[in-house]
Amino acid sequence: MPLHRFYYAKGIFSAQDKQEISERITKIYTSGGLPAFYVIVVFNEVPSDSIMIGGKPATNFVRVVSQHLARTMDTYERKQTVLNALEAAFGPYVKDRGLDWEIHIEEHSRDTWRLNGLNPPLPNTDAEKLWAKENRPSPFEQSKI
Numbered sequence: 669m670p671l672h673r674f675y676y677a678k679g680i681f682s683a684q685d686k687q688e689i690s691e692r693i694t695k696i697y698t699s700g701g702l703p704a705f706y707v708i709v710v711f712n713e714v715p716s717d718s719i720m721i722g723g724k725p726a727t728n729f730v731r732v733v734s735q736h737l738a739r740t741m742d743t744y745e746r747k748q749t750v751l752n753a754l755e756a757a758f759g760p761y762v763k764d765r766g767l768d769w770e771i772h773i774e775e776h777s778r779d780t781w782r783l784n785g786l787n788p789p790l791p792n793t794d795a796e797k798l799w800a801k802e803n804r805p806s807p808f809e810q811s812k813i
Contacts, residue, residue, distance in 0.1 A: 669706040669738055669781070670697055672754070675731040677716045685761050686711050692757035696750075701792070703800040706738050730762050732771040737781045739791060747773070 672693055674681075681689070690709040697707045719726045734754065741747045754771060755763070762769045781788065789795030 669708055669735075669783070670702075671708045671710070671735045671737075673710045673712060673733045674758075675712045675714060675719065675733070676729070677719055677727040678713050679716075680730065680767065681711060681713070681761060689758050689761055693754065696753045696757060698800075700739075701797070701800060702738060703796075703802075705799075726768070728767050730758075730767055730769040732758065732769065734771065734773040736773060736775045737778050738788065740775045741773075 670693075674689075686709075690707075693709055694704055694707040698704050716727045717725050719729055719731070721729060732754070741750060750773065751771065754773075755769075758769075778788070789799060
């Protein structure tokens, strides 16, 4: 699953901002065939004095930490494409507002990933396509995967 965690000082994002950012990020992945429920976005608002850069408060800073489990990126070009797409998704709410940001993507083995106790279907299989179509985390029993 792509998991995206945003860390930012209190008040930077409104509820509507968070909804729109998460929809824009979800679209990146669903356009590539992933089920929408694979995409998780968590907004971690912290007190204004709790993000420090170089030992000083950074109230105009957003940190984005992303993790990929369902897919990994095999080339430098693909990695840059995904970073660019993510930055474009949150750019109107960060860059266009004059905020500073940092992003990185961690890639992990899907061998250590389960969803509702199930090992998710392998990439681009009929089983995964069914999950994407039905868009729910457990459409059938483990024995059918």
